[in-house]
Amino acid sequence: MGGEGGRGRAKYRRIADDLREAVTRGRYGPGDRLPGENDLMASYEVARMTARQALGVLQSEGIAESRKGAGVFVRTFRPLRRRGIERVAENRWGHGRSIWAADTEDRETVVDHLRVTEEAAPAGIGGVLALAAGDTVCVRRRRYVLDGKPVLLAASYLPAALVSGSAVTSADPGPGGIYARLAELGHAPAHFREEIRSRMPSADEADRLELGTGTPVILVCRTAFTADGRAVEVNEMTMDAASYVLEYDFDA
Amino acid sequence: MGGEGGRGRAKYRRIADDLREAVTRGRYGPGDRLPGENDLMASYEVARMTARQALGVLQSEGIAESRKGAGVFVRTFRPLRRRGIERVAENRWGHGRSIWAADTEDRETVVDHLRVTEEAAPAGIGGVLALAAGDTVCVRRRRYVLDGKPVLLAASYLPAALVSGSAVTSADPGPGGIYARLAELGHAPAHFREEIRSRMPSADEADRLELGTGTPVILVCRTAFTADGRAVEVNEMTMDAASYVLEYDFDA
């Protein structure tokens, strides 16, 4: 064949369509094994690369995932719910509950790869925090692992001039987390802005979040402002899109 | 070679890494043409399918897009900013200090494919709107096209019992939109909830939004509640993730 000729769709597309329909119709449920390359080569009488391409479509759509040596399987979708507004409400962070504990409920959460450093402010961050050239930031990086599966990478940036020497720069910032410490230092966050994007992960992100093909990341960038309008923290979060539903509640 | 042998990464990964680095280093800017299959075959001494696989990696990462007969090009990212909470004082926190630049200027927006129908309530929607089995909903579907590029699909569901016969069911709901009409009918929305997900698009969504490979969709599902807590509208939005930055502002 070749080209996009033959009037209809390409062979691999037809095969992918058949498989997708079988999944949406429930012929294959979450976790089930799909017909493999050899099966498709036989039943559709195509070459290996063509069968492979068809299975690749489902994988890049996030419908299926391959496990080397085992087969191609229908993926499951079991997200967490992250509430953007209540979770940072003052009564929560003032009363000994860290932000993450507020929305993970009963599943086992592990914080991983925690590193606290002082660095030159990255370009975008420095602008938001209104830093002068050469100013440094305290960066708190960490990874959240839920039931053994990494779900979130976070990097929190704070002006070093504001927080150096305080508990904010130690691995464990103490009860209430860094917002409680900021409040004690006279920089209590009064307002938050969250900006949200989504894109495909970089190779590095896919690696650290153990993402399968066809899984985007959600980027949430939260800026914390004091009552007098100074930005005191920027928190960049990179989330496994298959693990999260974000929720924002607000009045008209 | 074959397998994942050879100790290092696969050839196509190495090539993809080289290309990605060249892009991030600015060797190729947005809109520039990358080395094509033939170039890579020559410079890396690999087979066609291997060069192709390398370029496929960049495409599925959303870094590049292919144009048939022309080449593979670096993609551009020029998102719109969508503010979820309009009522927040803009002066006070400012719009200048955002992490991701986005167009605020007015670009030409066209609403497309508008259809208003009355249908049986889909499973999930009926539950949220607290409908009885067999109740119908008024569905307003439309597509937003910005400067010729479709960016958003929306489907708004309202209980037919509440709105049938009103201007809500006509193509042009009049000044203030359907929320103004709901208010006149005694069902003024007082509270909103927005739930956000991201995943790869279905073939149909990719088609209607004219999405390139490696572009996820952002799903925003907004529920409008009246002051007494009744859900009166569910609005399902499917957005081109490369075209949007969402923003939520809220106080601590």
Added chain:
DNA sequence: AAGTGGTCTAGACCACCTA
């Protein structure tokens, strides 16, 4: 040990775009 997906080769014809 057998089967699976991962990688790779060396060809081929096609439709599309740009010049």
Added chain:
DNA sequence: AGGTGGTCTAGACCACTTA
């Protein structure tokens, strides 16, 4: 017209998983 990406074939060796 010539180059580009899109599709396809028919082989091959490999590492991995499962039994």
